[in-house]
Amino acid sequence: MREWEKGSASESASARGEGKREEGEWFSAALHSTLSFTPTRPQPYLADRKECMVMDARMNRVIVALDVETADQAMEIVRACNGAISFFKVGKQLFTAEGPDVVRRIKETGNRVFLDLKYHDIPNTVAHATVEAVKLGADVVDIHTSGGFEMMRKTMESVEEYCAVHRLSKPEIFGITILTSLGNAELDRIGYTGTTQDMVGRLAALGHEAGINGVVCSPLEISLVKKTCGDGFKTLTPGIRPLFAQSLNDQKRVMTPRDAFDAGTDYIVMGRPITKAQNIEEALQKLEDEIR
Ligand code: C5P
Numbered sequence: 001m002r003e004w005e006k007g008s009a010s011e012s013a014s015a016r017g018e019g020k021r022e023e024g025e026w027f028s029a030a031l032h033s034t035l036s037f038t039p040t041r042p043q044p045y046l047a048d049r050k051e052c053m054v055m056d057a058r059m060n061r062v063i064v065a066l067d068v069e070t071a072d073q074a075m076e077i078v079r080a081c082n083g084a085i086s087f088f089k090v091g092k093q094l095f096t097a098e099g100p101d102v103v104r105r106i107k108e109t110g111n112r113v114f115l116d117l118k119y120h121d122i123p124n125t126v127a128h129a130t131v132e133a134v135k136l137g138a139d140v141v142d143i144h145t146s147g148g149f150e151m152m153r154k155t156m157e158s159v160e161e162y163c164a165v166h167r168l169s170k171p172e173i174f175g176i177t178i179l180t181s182l183g184n185a186e187l188d189r190i191g192y193t194g195t196t197q198d199m200v201g202r203l204a205a206l207g208h209e210a211g212i213n214g215v216v217c218s219p220l221e222i223s224l225v226k227k228t229c230g231d232g233f234k235t236l237t238p239g240i241r242p243l244f245a246q247s248l249n250d251q252k253r254v255m256t257p258r259d260a261f262d263a264g265t266d267y268i269v270m271g272r273p274i275t276k277a278q279n280i281e282e283a284l285q286k287l288e289d290e291i292r
Contacts, residue, residue: 058261058291063114063140065089065238065271071102078106080280084288087139089269091116103136112139114236114269118176120144123151127158130173134159138171140236140267142216145175145203152210172214172234175207180218180239183252196253197221201228208233214266219255222263234266244286245273258291 064085066074074094081088088106090113095102106113115138119126126143133141143155156173163170177200178187184195192199200221205228207215214234217225222235241247241254248254249272260268270287277283 058257059084059288060086061261061265061267062257062287062291063087063089063236063267063269064274065091065116065269066094066106067091067271067275068094069097070094071098071105074098074102075105075109077275077280078109078111081274081284084281084284085274086110087112087114087267089114089116089271092118100136103138107137113137114140114142114267116142118142118144119155120147120176121151123148123154126151127155130155131158131162134162134168134171140172140174142174142176142236143212145177145207145212145215149206149210152207152212156211173212174234174236175203175212175215177203177207177215177217177221180237180253181250197224200224204229204233216269218253219260219263219265219268220253222260222265226264231264235264236267236269237265238269238271240268240270240273242270242273242287242290244283244290247272256290257287261291 062085064077064081064087066077066088068074068077071094074088074090078088088111090103090106095115095117103113103115115133115136117129117133119129119141120143121129126147130141130143143152145152152173152175159170159173162168178196182190182196187194187196187199194202196218200215200217201224204215204217204225208229214236215225216236216238218239219237220239222237225233225235237255237260239252239254240257240260242257255263257268257270274280274283274287
């Protein structure tokens with residue numbers, strides 16, 4: 001291994017921390033995250049610790065979408081979430097504006113990153129792009145299931161090979177099914193036959209067969225995906241609107257965070273209800289109260 005590769009391999013490994021965590025490990029992950037952040041709110045008394053950990057196990061699986069223009073704005077949100085949220089999503093807007101450095105900056109704060117670039121291309125291109133995301137230290141990466149079986153399979157093989165050679169823990173690779181902003185009428189106009197439910201079930205099954213870790217889907221499709229692909233196949237659900245949020249924005253197939261967790265989702269992604277809140281800390285407190 002060349003010198004620079006050793007450096008970036010060990011950086012990425014430590015950036016990813018323990019890497020993939022199994023279901024039962026969320027408790028220790030939650031405790032770890034509770035202890036490793038500088039608290040911005042008063043910490044609970046010891047008697048409340050268990051309740052706090054149960055709550056944190058869910059808060060640990062909330063991913064805040066950093067859909068902003070600059071890295072400075074993104075880092076401001078990361079700071080404002082400190083102590084309550086440890087997972088952030090970098091999507092097309094921020095990545096196009098600021099490039100990979102913003103991912104490195106978030107990783108340096110000890111938080112996890114979901115690199116949401118929704119790769120969709122020929123198998124070779126998506127596989128190589130995903131390996132670059134691995135080098136960057138992304139904890140979750142997404143690709144389009146509609147890119148096909150071969151695209152997903154080759155991507156998984158390339159990631160597995162790269163991680164084995166460089167002794168890295170593998171990130172989780174999620175497949176996009178149908179965007180949560182699309183309803184049945186729009187699917188019809190695109191030319192997809194079948195309802196959103198039909199399409200999500202079909203694309204999830206294809207992703208499962210190709211070996212990806214789970215799918216991005218609307219919270220309304222969590223049980224469908226789990227029933228089709230088994231409980232071990234994960235769901236990551238945007239389209240989340242907490243009770244305190246006034247607006248649906250452009251989301252159509254939505255659910256509250258509590259209902260999404262109760263339905264068995266593994267991660268929820270939330271952007272505007274948190275990032276556009278007048279007071280982020282207050283919004284997070286309301287979220288904690290809501291999902292408790
Ligand atoms: O602000 P809001 O909570 O609607 O943000 C949702 C985030 O999840 C956005 O960054 C959006 O790009 C992303 N997303 C989505 N639907 C998908 C996949 C990702 O809304 N199917």
